[in-house]
Amino acid sequence: MIPIMAWRNIWRSKTRSLVVIGAISVGIWAALSLTGFATGMMKSYVNNAVQNIVSHIQVHQPEFLDEYEVKYNIPDALAVEQAIRAEPGIKAVSVRSVAGGMVSSSQGARGVRIKGVIPEEEARVNALDENVVEGEYLSDKGRNPILVSGDLAQKLNVKVRSKVVLNFQDRGGSITAAAFRIVGIFDTGNNPFDLSHVFVRRSDLNNLLIPATDSSLTADALTHEIAIMVEDIRNVDTIANKLGAEFPGLKVQTYREISPDLELYEGQIKNVSLIYLTVILLALVFGIINTMLMAVLERIKELGMLMAIGMNKLRVFSMIVLESILLGLVAIPVGLFLGYITIDYVGKNGIDMSIYAQSLENYGMSPIIYFELDPGVYLQVAVGVFLTAVLASIYPALKAIRLKPVEALRTI
Amino acid sequence: MKVITTKGVVKIYNPDKIPVKALDGVDLEIKEGEFTAIVGPSGSGKTTLLNVIGGLDRPDEGDVEVGGHDIDAMSDNKLIDFRKEHIGFVFQAYNLIPVLTARENVEFVMLLQNRPKKERRERAEELLRAVGLEDKMDKRPSELSGGQQQRVAVARALAPKPDFILADEPTANLDSKSTANLLDIMARLNEEEKITFIFSTHDQRVIDRARRVVTLVDGKVATDEVRG
Numbered sequence: 001m002i003p004i005m006a007w008r009n010i011w012r013s014k015t016r017s018l019v020v021i022g023a024i025s026v027g028i029w030a031a032l033s034l035t036g037f038a039t040g041m042m043k044s045y046v047n048n049a050v051q052n053i054v055s056h057i058q059v060h061q062p063e064f065l066d067e068y069e070v071k072y073n074i075p076d077a078l079a080v081e082q083a084i085r086a087e088p089g090i091k092a093v094s095v096r097s098v099a100g101g102m103v104s105s106s107q108g109a110r111g112v113r114i115k116g117v118i119p120e121e122e123a124r125v126n127a128l129d130e131n132v133v134e135g136e137y138l139s140d141k142g143r144n145p146i147l148v149s150g151d152l153a154q155k156l157n158v159k160v161r162s163k164v165v166l167n168f169q170d171r172g173g174s175i176t177a178a179a180f181r182i183v184g185i186f187d188t189g190n191n192p193f194d195l196s197h198v199f200v201r202r203s204d205l206n207n208l209l210i211p212a213t214d215s216s217l218t219a220d221a222l223t224h225e226i227a228i229m230v231e232d233i234r235n236v237d238t239i240a241n242k243l244g245a246e247f248p249g250l251k252v253q254t255y256r257e258i259s260p261d262l263e264l265y266e267g268q269i270k271n272v273s274l275i276y277l278t279v280i281l282l283a284l285v286f287g288i289i290n291t292m293l294m295a296v297l298e299r300i301k302e303l304g305m306l307m308a309i310g311m312n313k314l315r316v317f318s319m320i321v322l323e324s325i326l327l328g329l330v331a332i333p334v335g336l337f338l339g340y341i342t343i344d345y346v347g348k349n350g351i352d353m354s355i356y357a358q359s360l361e362n363y364g365m366s367p368i369i370y371f372e373l374d375p376g377v378y379l380q381v382a383v384g385v386f387l388t389a390v391l392a393s394i395y396p397a398l399k400a401i402r403l404k405p406v407e408a409l410r411t412i
Numbered sequence: 413m414k415v416i417t418t419k420g421v422v423k424i425y426n427p428d429k430i431p432v433k434a435l436d437g438v439d440l441e442i443k444e445g446e447f448t449a450i451v452g453p454s455g456s457g458k459t460t461l462l463n464v465i466g467g468l469d470r471p472d473e474g475d476v477e478v479g480g481h482d483i484d485a486m487s488d489n490k491l492i493d494f495r496k497e498h499i500g501f502v503f504q505a506y507n508l509i510p511v512l513t514a515r516e517n518v519e520f521v522m523l524l525q526n527r528p529k530k531e532r533r534e535r536a537e538e539l540l541r542a543v544g545l546e547d548k549m550d551k552r553p554s555e556l557s558g559g560q561q562q563r564v565a566v567a568r569a570l571a572p573k574p575d576f577i578l579a580d581e582p583t584a585n586l587d588s589k590s591t592a593n594l595l596d597i598m599a600r601l602n603e604e605e606k607i608t609f610i611f612s613t614h615d616q617r618v619i620d621r622a623r624r625v626v627t628l629v630d631g632k633v634a635t636d637e638v639r640g
């Protein structure tokens with residue numbers, strides 16, 4: 001009967017209860033939507049970074065990663081490549097040679113990492129061809145073609161068909177310079193990456209990297225980096241572990257290890273949702289305290305009577321707490337539902353953030369954000385609101401049990 | 413058998429500011445089966461006496477024994493339980509739980525006593541019939557007249573089978589017809605069921621029905637008259 005009483009009590013002040021239920025629902029909706037938005041941004045950033053830049057797994061000679069020195073190429077690269085391609089669950093593989101150097105035009109020079117790629121393979125791994133916004137993608141045609149980003153082109157004041165000069169050390173340690181012609185401008189959406197990378201054909205780069213006096217290595221065997229895309233991102237760790245075991249002399253890394261910022265970002269989302277939730281719950285605490293306090297204060301006589309006829313303090317306390325919980329229990333499903341439909345809708349249709357696209361792109365995100373939410377967050381929010389309702393009712397409930405029946409009954 | 417004994421009960425309000433001696437040495441014995449009115453001018457201490465007897469308030473001096481228990485020695489929470497088991501209350505107003513029906517109101521104290529549902533229900537219906545409200549059992553207090561509400565309150569007070577019922581001006585808000593009706597019911601319960609009633613009143617018609625009249629003046633028992 002006490003639950004029934006509590007339930008009927010909350011409907012004695014319909015408007016007041018509906019207002020607080022509405023506030024809780026909107027709070028839940030906001031917490032879910034904000035978290036959905038943040039998760040969507042994070043996923044967009046991670047996906048962009050993975051697809052355009054880091055790929056799922058990369059394989060290097062371990063020392064290469066320290067200084068990016070060209071002499072630390074992957075030994076037996078052809079055999080390794082064969083073995084990786086034979087691995088199940090792998091979608092695409094791109095073998096690259098990489099050199100650190102300088103790109104210069106008549107207007108300026110910048111330090112860049114020069115990636116020598118096989119055009120068709122690279123296109124399959126990171127969709128570089130789709131990111132070409134002007135001119136053409138690398139092909140077999142022409143001498144020394146190069147792709148630079150729009151950002152870099154602007155800094156160097158060059159455009160498609162302009163000539164640039166690349167300077168770098170070859171494997172013998174001598175500085176080499178060669179002229180390349182810009183065939184296309186790319187844009188991955190990640191400015192820092194775009195500014196610091198240029199793409200050339202692997203065969204062109206390798207010919208320059210291997211000195212004429214060095215006969216230990218053929219041009220098609222010089223590989224510094226093998227980039228891999230797997231079929232299903234959830235299998236990244238399994239496949240990476242397997243490759244690591246297969247090639248103990250090589251360093252096999254997943255995108256999280258290559259770009260610790262991605263892992264950090266992924267991990268940060270959990271904190272972000274907790275912060276949103278905490279802020280919103282803090283606001284709700286005061287709303288609920290206020291409502292329950294009013295509910296207690298306007299019932300002083302009745303509470304005095306209840307205690308006079310034998311309702312003990314524990315029961316009075318529980319009744320007040322229960323009333324608060326019931327307000328929460330009505331609001332929670334409403335809020336969860338509102339949040340769910342919002343996340344579902346924006347998850348499918350996306351929300352266009354083009355107005356902010358420039359700043360978003362600076363951080364490597366796409367202008368359309370699709371909300372996404374870990375299902376666990378719904379539970380987290382529901383439990384959080386429930387506990388808030390309990391917590392917020394404690395003060396009003398204490399106020400109720402501190403009443404003395406005689407005094408309460410005499411109150412006008 | 414004695415159900416209530418008070419010895420030299422003193423109750424002082426506002427002891428720090430302007431002290432008011434609401435009760436000034438009250439010695440009183442109430443026996444089982446009495447139908448007793450506490451009367452006296454306004455401010456004479458009737459409500460205070462009923463509160464002290466009912467364990468709602470504590471005396472500053474003197475002893476109060478209820479059903480052989482020294483209620484002064486009980487903690488607040490113990491006292492709540494004691495009231496629940498031993499004392500029925502009918503107040504002047506705000507007797508009933510507004511969100512519960514008449515039947516639920518009567519069941520409520522039995523629920524606090526953890527009585528089984530079936531017993532609660534049967535007793536509630538029986539008591540509501542006894543106060544003539546068999547057709548109002550599922551009405552909420554707001555749908556009942558003042559007299560009907562007080563009858564529900566009497567039924568509610570009887571539900572836990574208390575040692576006695578304390579009623580502080582139960583008819584103060586009632587018209588004369590409802591007053592007579594409530595008194596009829598109380599008198600019948602007293603005669604047939606041997607229920608002990610102690611009630612305060614200003615109303616001469618109510619005083620006329622009492623079988624013992626205790627008059628308070630300035631917190632003291634002025635007269636104590638038992639009628640045949």
Ligand SMILES: Nc1ncnc2c1ncn2[C@@H]1O[C@H](COP(=O)(O)OP(=O)(O)OP(=O)(O)O)[C@@H](O)[C@H]1O
Nearest residue numbers: 425426432433434453454455456457458459460461
């Ligand atoms: N809480 C209180 N604080 C201070 N004085 C009080 C308090 N309660 C009662 N009194 C005083 O104690 C005296 C007795 O009051 P009480 O209410 O018992 O009288 P009463 O006989 O019931 O009066 P009435 O017929 O008006 O109901 C009065 O002088 C009253 O003003």
Ligand SMILES: [Mg+2]
Nearest residue numbers: 458459460580
């Ligand atoms: Mg009084």
